[in-house]
Amino acid sequence: MDILNVLPEATFAALDDLLAFISIYDDQVRTRAYLRLLRAHRHAIAGAVCVDAGCGMGYFAEAMVRLGARRVYAVEANPHLYALAAERLAAYPQVICVHQPVQHFEPEESVDVLVHEFFGPLLYDEDVHVLEQLRFQPRLVLPDRAVLMGGLTWMEQVADETVTPAVVQRLEGALVSGLFDEGRLPLQFPVIQWAWGQAEREAVCDLSGREGDLLYLGLQIYHGDRLICQAGRCENWPYVWTPRAGDRFRLCFVPAERGAEVHFTWE
Ligand SMILES: C[S@@+](CC[C@H](N)C(=O)[O-])C[C@H]1O[C@@H](n2cnc3c(N)ncnc32)[C@H](O)[C@@H]1O
Incomplete structure (x- = not known):
């Protein structure tokens, strides 16, 4: 809309x-x-x-x-x-x-x-940062934890007739939500975490030794150890995709008046 x-x-x-x-x-x-x-x-x-x-x-x-x-x-x-x-x-x-x-x-x-x-598809890209500025101290916060997870696959495995590997290569440096269906692609490794009272907001992720030319990112929301919901199973949080252009990437979030700016670079 x-x-x-x-x-x-x-x-x-x-x-x-x-x-x-x-x-x-x-x-x-x-x-x-x-x-x-x-x-x-x-x-x-x-x-x-x-x-x-x-x-x-x-x-x-x-x-x-x-x-x-x-x-x-x-x-x-x-x-x-x-x-x-x-x-x-x-x-x-x-x-x-x-x-x-x-x-x-x-x-x-x-x-x-x-x-x-307050979670966006990249965890910090909506308003979760406002919880750091509360003027009161709740005894219990529901939910109390979320993790942005990553995974790697091959473009050839997910590409279709429209979004071909050639198209995906043009997207270098861009994080694109909903580019492909999540299918059964598993979330493989943690990228950045939020926990009540412990915001990270910047992460460097090392992909050395991991195979795949297409990176995807997806949110998991927990309370304690219990998984509440996650990207791919809830349509509100699609996976976010980008072509791999190195072995390390940096992801950083800067709170803004509406949501947070997302900065993403390959190193
Ligand atoms: C993702 S929606 C969740 C709505 C509802 N809690 C639910 O889950 O069904 C986030 C809501 O928070 C509101 N919001 C965003 N930032 C806010 C802030 N700083 N203070 C109060 N409301 C805010 C938005 O307008 C929106 O209604």
């Missing part, structure tokens, strides 16, 4: 984000995996003060109410999503909808549980 006409910059940004974020709800595997994660922590949520950080349409806030939360702050920066969530959640007196970037939010009581889904 693309907006095709000229609009004032702020109007465009808010509507563009609205259209980008509602498309995540096409991915029911992702949403169900998160709802399972919440249910697995029902004992921590019952009676608790919870924050749904970047609540979108507010489904996780609603789930936490149903699991017995005493209060849920549904915090959303986008004005359109905030309005839609506030409308949906109006039936629940336990929910307070907050239209604010979550890093500016200062609750008047201590927070027990925070749920968030």
Whole structure:
């Protein structure tokens, strides 16, 4: 979904984000995996003060109410999503909808549980960095860990009549999401990790000794050791592809006002 006409910059940004974020709800595997994660922590949520950080349409806030939360702050920066969530959640007196970037939010009581889904296909390329700037300290963060994994294959094995090896070679230096279907290609090695309280944001990855001329990257989301969901199985996070142009690459993320800039180079 693309907006095709000229609009004032702020109007465009808010509507563009609205259209980008509602498309995540096409991915029911992702949403169900998160709802399972919440249910697995029902004992921590019952009676608790919870924050749904970047609540979108507010489904996780609603789930936490149903699991017995005493209060849920549904915090959303986008004005359109905030309005839609506030409308949906109006039936629940336990929910307070907050239209604010979550890093500016200062609750008047201590927070027990925070749920968030700020991950991009490259882990840090959306808004996960905002969790480093919170003005409150939740006791439990769901989920608490994610890993960007890598793998190598051969262009000849995945190329089709349109995206031929010759086309792929032209993409040197570009990270392209959704270029091919993930098929059964396994995620083989860790590239960069995020854990609650431990952001990395820059990695150098050494591919020496590994075979393949096409690199792919895919996200895995964990809580502790439990895999919650992953790229390839959730359409919200496609694999990201690039032709191999060396044995080492550097990946670096610079937080920006909307998401984070991604810098990628072969060394
Ligand atoms: C990937 S969506 C997830 C929505 C919802 N939590 C879910 O998983 O169904 C991320 C949401 O976070 C919101 N968001 C992004 N940065 C934010 C910030 N700094 N503070 C509050 N909301 C933010 C976006 O507008 C979007 O609604």
